[in-house]
Amino acid sequence: MIAIVKRTDKNGIKPERKNSKNPIVQMIEDKKTVVAAIKKGKSLSTLEGIKVVSPL
Amino acid sequence: MSPLYNLTLNKDGSYSFISDDKHVYIIYFLQYKLIDADNNEHKVYSFGFSRNKEHATKSFTYRYDEKIKNTILAVINNFFAENDDKALLYFCYGDDGFARHRSITFKKWGREVANSIESYSTRIAYFEDYIYGCLMVQKDNPLKKLIIDAFEQNIREITSHGG
Numbered sequence: 001m002i003a004i005v006k007r008t009d010k011n012g013i014k015p016e017r018k019n020s021k022n023p024i025v026q027m028i029e030d031k032k033t034v035v036a037a038i039k040k041g042k043s044l045s046t047l048e049g050i051k052v053v054s055p056l
Numbered sequence: 057m058s059p060l061y062n063l064t065l066n067k068d069g070s071y072s073f074i075s076d077d078k079h080v081y082i083i084y085f086l087q088y089k090l091i092d093a094d095n096n097e098h099k100v101y102s103f104g105f106s107r108n109k110e111h112a113t114k115s116f117t118y119r120y121d122e123k124i125k126n127t128i129l130a131v132i133n134n135f136f137a138e139n140d141d142k143a144l145l146y147f148c149y150g151d152d153g154f155a156r157h158r159s160i161t162f163k164k165w166g167r168e169v170a171n172s173i174e175s176y177s178t179r180i181a182y183f184e185d186y187i188y189g190c191l192m193v194q195k196d197n198p199l200k201k202l203i204i205d206a207f208e209q210n211i212r213e214i215t216s217h218g219g
Contacts, residue, residue, distance in 0.1 A: 052069040
């Protein structure tokens, strides 16, 4: 089993995005946004409408 | 057991690890819903990772490090160990000309994940480019067919609209 060290912080709760876009298109576009944010060193928790989760 | 890098859970919900060559990898999961033909909602996750804040690849730039592959595979296996009723999606982009290469590598890795996981690969014509996608799901997930059908239906919708 992989070991995970947690960095705790209080993330703000963001409202869920409401739209009827094809979810695959949404995933493709969101991934572009995430890639750009990582490149700029932006926290992913600041990305509006994108639900970053920690399922491990 | 294969050697792995330890993951750190970052404040923004992503995970990271640092390779022996001091490259920083960020792994992230984004959550979505797929709606099937019967209007059931299925929680699915889009998965991605970057190296040194970059998504693009340059040929023959880095030393091969098996622990990186092992760590990514362990992340996928762990995901399904804890979310056996969910699906994981991965998309490879063509902006650096390496989408197909990444997709081939990822397919190869896909054959090394736990036997209980099945992969469904697709190529999506998206605007001027192709995006390679892969959906992974547990073989014994009772909702597997509904999830795959919903995934394929959404892909067909994109293809029929030309991106």
